[in-house]
Amino acid sequence: MALGIYIHVPFCLGKCSYCDFVSYRWEPDKVRSYLGALAKEVKIRGRKMPGNYKQVESLYIGGGTPTCLKGEEILFVIKKLLFYFDLLPGAEISLEANPGTVGMEKLEFLHRAGINRLSIGAQACQVRLLKLLGRKHSFEDVRDAVRLARKAGFRNISIDLIFGIPGQTIGDWNESLRRVIELAPEHISAYGLHLADGTPLYEIVNKGKLDILEEENELEMYERAIEVLTDAGFEHYEISNFALPGRQCRHNLLYWRNLPYLGLGPAAYSYLNNRRFGNVKSLEKYIQRIGEGKLAEAESEKLSQRIRMAETVILGLRLLKGINLNEFALRFGKRLDEVYPQQIDKFVKLKLIEHDGRIIRLTRKGLAVSNQVFVEFV
Structure with missing residues (x-):
């Protein structure tokens, strides 16, 4: 990939x-x-x-x-x-x-x-x-x-x-x-x-x-x-x-789209193989660790499927075209509207999310209060 x-x-x-x-x-x-x-x-x-x-x-x-x-x-x-x-x-x-x-x-x-x-x-x-x-x-x-x-x-x-x-x-x-x-x-x-x-x-x-x-x-x-x-x-x-x-x-x-990326340099973050990790922020420590032949990672977290699904929703809803339900299901083995039925029902009623059976996306009204929507998926 x-x-x-x-x-x-x-x-x-x-x-x-x-x-x-x-x-x-x-x-x-x-x-x-x-x-x-x-x-x-x-x-x-x-x-x-x-x-x-x-x-x-x-x-x-x-x-x-x-x-x-x-x-x-x-x-x-x-x-x-x-x-x-x-x-x-x-x-x-x-x-x-x-x-x-x-x-x-x-x-x-x-x-x-x-x-x-x-x-x-x-x-x-x-x-x-x-x-x-x-x-x-x-x-x-x-x-x-x-x-x-x-x-x-x-x-x-x-x-x-x-x-x-x-x-x-x-x-x-x-x-x-x-x-x-x-x-x-x-x-x-x-x-x-x-x-x-x-x-x-x-x-x-x-x-x-x-x-x-x-x-x-x-x-x-x-x-x-x-x-x-x-x-x-x-x-x-x-x-x-x-x-x-x-x-x-x-x-x-x-x-x-919550896809893999590699970050290089001090304070850079990466997301690979369902793991998120970040380098030390200090330039001095970064130079020292790399100089010793080591990686400069300061933190690392293996992400569960639940966290990966939540982050895929939060990040994907930032896009105006929204999230394709079939693509989500192929990626995680579950439909998004089956994982978060209460949240979706709530925001559809509030007219903050559109759900047409294929795509879930923020409405124009939802764009303005997106952070209030995102927090419900954490």
């Missing part, structure tokens, strides 16, 4: 105020040590992986800010991976990129290296909101990054936006949607802001220095995103994701 591979690059030029991902300030010595350890982890994993997991249909390099690395360093990672794994023809190879960290020369190099999809973090287009989020770029930098990427040969570009930012108005959100659509990307992600405990932005809000948006304001922004983006020709295929026809993120579809 082909799988997806995620590589975590834990470096940034500066930490965003809302980010709780594992990342460290970019330093050349740390980068060199990390790349050496990553190459060894690829070798260890590659030698241990059974043949049916050697074929790769998607590679996603995320972070952090992968593009704070040199092009040659990113190519080094790809080459090491290709020595032990086989990228299938037409495989999707995605790279997260921050505006301001990509110039023409680097983009041309990355395109020649095989990167065929860029995910650019715009987040907002208003200076005051970008400053609040701790972003180091302007929207003009986003526009320049897209223009240069097109010139370098990229034909698959995704742009991230965030709504629900303290102080953000519906007018701000409309402007961000409009200006991003004008850049003509193939894919747009529109995420509600998650205030993670321990982040600078969380602390500011927690101390009462900023007010979070009212729930109805966030809902209005979400509904507006659906309306504006679908009118612009984007398919709303996942709760927070919109794509032109045929341009869905294939790597993330593996996650939402």
Whole structure:
């Protein structure tokens, strides 16, 4: 079975105020040590992986800010991976990129290296909101990054936006949607802001220095995103994701379909052979363990069929097309509506789920309160 591979690059030029991902300030010595350890982890994993997991249909390099690395360093990672794994023809190879960290020369190099999809973090287009989020770029930098990427040969570009930012108005959100659509990307992600405990932005809000948006304001922004983006020709295929026809993120579809993936690098998680495991978060410990010839796993859990069914439902309902009941039955030997009859009956009556005998999916009303639905399947 082909799988997806995620590589975590834990470096940034500066930490965003809302980010709780594992990342460290970019330093050349740390980068060199990390790349050496990553190459060894690829070798260890590659030698241990059974043949049916050697074929790769998607590679996603995320972070952090992968593009704070040199092009040659990113190519080094790809080459090491290709020595032990086989990228299938037409495989999707995605790279997260921050505006301001990509110039023409680097983009041309990355395109020649095989990167065929860029995910650019715009987040907002208003200076005051970008400053609040701790972003180091302007929207003009986003526009320049897209223009240069097109010139370098990229034909698959995704742009991230965030709504629900303290102080953000519906007018701000409309402007961000409009200006991003004008850049003509193939894919747009529109995420509600998650205030993670321990982040600078969380602390500011927690101390009462900023007010979070009212729930109805966030809902209005979400509904507006659906309306504006679908009118612009984007398919709303996942709760927070919109794509032109045929341009869905294939790597993330593996996650939402609860299919196997391998994570490499500090804090990266994997799901293989019904086991979920994650690497240590500390860069220092990651480098140390890999240097000793060991894997860097910090936690591991063998998932029971009950847990795998629940996670398949929760992840699958994120997709607008929902869950195919026959495919679920073939996978688990049980029909979904036989495993969760009470939950499905409840949410059908509340008009949060549609059940037509073949497919179960969230309704438009259910999309807005999806977490309330998901928790019932845990």
